[in-house]
Amino acid sequence: MDTLKKFMVLTEKTNVFVGRLNVIILFLAVLIITFEVTMRYLFGLPTNWAHEFMTLLFAVQYMFIAGYCHYYREHVRVDAVYISRSPRTRAWMDLFTGLFTYLFIGIFVWTSWKFYWSSQTMMGGGTLLGITLPGERSFTDWGPPLALIKFMMPFGAALLLCQQLVWTIRDMHMALTGKEMS
Secondary structure (H helix, E strand, O other): OHHHHHHHHHHHHHHHHHHHHHHHHHHHHHHHHHHHHHHHHOOOOOOOOHHHHHHHHHHHHHHHHHHHHHHOOOOOOOHHHHOOOOHHHHHHHHHHHHHHHHHHHHHHHHHHHHHHHHHHOOEOOOEEOOEEOOEOEOOOOOOOEOHHHHHHHHHHHHHHHHHHHHHHHHHHHHHHHOOOOO
């Protein structure tokens, strides 16, 4: 039981940390797009990297936020039905809908891993000190590596899966005992 509690605490702390890290990512993206707009419209010197970099940062943010959002249970639900039920009934409802969540996460993990791995194994990474680097690169002038960004998809899916496991454990405890897990 102690190991299970440690897993649950680690999962929740990780998702909260990653969620708070999103604030920094968002701030960085806003700074970059502000720089781009300033350079383009005030000085007539547009950059060839800022828009793409900002888009990549938003992609990372989008993937990171799933586990954090699920930690707070802020995903879409029909509150008109859900909120009027007892905590024990809500736990049973969450366990039932959790089955569909696991199906979604399973498909998400599988397809996002394939998406990442195909990007990682491409031979478009260029060279560094005469060594050919694997991995997909963007086709823009500055050509950032995309495999790391695409890795954020299965990573975000794993965070979401871990958080779903935590909620399943908590819901199972509530459904069977009628008490919140301490």
